[in-house]
Amino acid sequence: MENQTQIFGIRAIIEAINSGETIDKVFLQKGLRGELFTELESILRQHAINSSYVPVEKLNRLTKGNHQGAVAQISPIEFYDLENLVLSVMESGKTPLFLLLDQLSDVRNFGAIVRTAECTGVHGIIIQKKGGAPVNGDTIKTSAGAVFKVPICKVDHIKDAVFYMQASGIKVIAATEKTENTLYDVSFTEPCAIIMGSEGRGINPSILKVVNDKAKLPLLGEIESLNVSVACGAFLYEVLRQRR
Structure with missing residues (x-):
């Protein structure tokens, strides 16, 4: 391809x-x-x-x-307008679930996340215009075509999307190890958006200052972190478990 x-x-x-x-x-x-x-x-x-x-x-x-x-x-896809997407999801009567990706750089991680997002009913993925992985053939292949099914928005800055989500009544939760809360301590039943950070840096500190909540995955082994696409899958399936 x-x-x-x-x-x-x-x-x-x-x-x-x-x-x-x-x-x-x-x-x-x-x-x-x-x-x-x-x-x-x-x-x-x-x-x-x-x-x-x-x-x-x-x-x-x-x-x-x-x-x-x-x-x-x-780009092989057309990107959605963030405001229009959020409004349409809110008007649909569904409980919003969004993913914000803070400058994820690996296209295969990106594709794997989009695939999991499609399987777990994510209503949209928000990425930054600069500094992130492109939507290309590798993304399409890794996502098993899910990039054509999950709306993807591009914004100038992820922080802008955070503020818009919050103004729309959507709780923003950061997936980060810089907290005492695990994802099992946080409620995902209300409208929410989950932020996943980049592979090396994680979530930008300036974004962590403005989120509504933070959560981490419990790690029992000696390795200090999971692959971001695996971690994202764990978070999304916890959302699914709570909402069922």
Whole structure:
């Protein structure tokens, strides 16, 4: 399976962005200069599109065409608007359950989480526009196609989503070891959103300061943490157990 559709060439990428194409990430050649290249950089900032500067060898591996120092990856899905999604779930009469992923970087972890989310009735997944794993072919494969079934939203900052959830009457719970509470001490029966942190850093400390509650998984062995997708599965099935 191809990772995802690519666009290469500076002008082609600019036109794709201006036409409303859903761009997941843009790779830019390190050290490149020029008026058109500067225009592309400006447009990427305006639209808050994830980008990174890479050696030309990386671009040569991504495409065999004349990339002109820029290769863009098109997302295979359309992203949902957060406010519209939350409103529609609230109006449906269901008890909302959302997942917020704080800059998860591994696409396979991301895909596994989306798959578990679909199986446990999660109403939507919120990710940050920059710094997180892309939705690509590996994500689709690992999720067993669940990325096409679970609504996914992109926001400028996860903290913005936290505040919006709270303003909507949805309790935000952080999955973190920085608490004495285990997930069995916390109620998930009311509307809630669970935050999972990145593989190396966990949840950003500034986000931990504003959540409604924190919970951890009890660990009885010598290893100090679980894989994030496994931990997420444990949390979601505890939600399911409590709500049944």
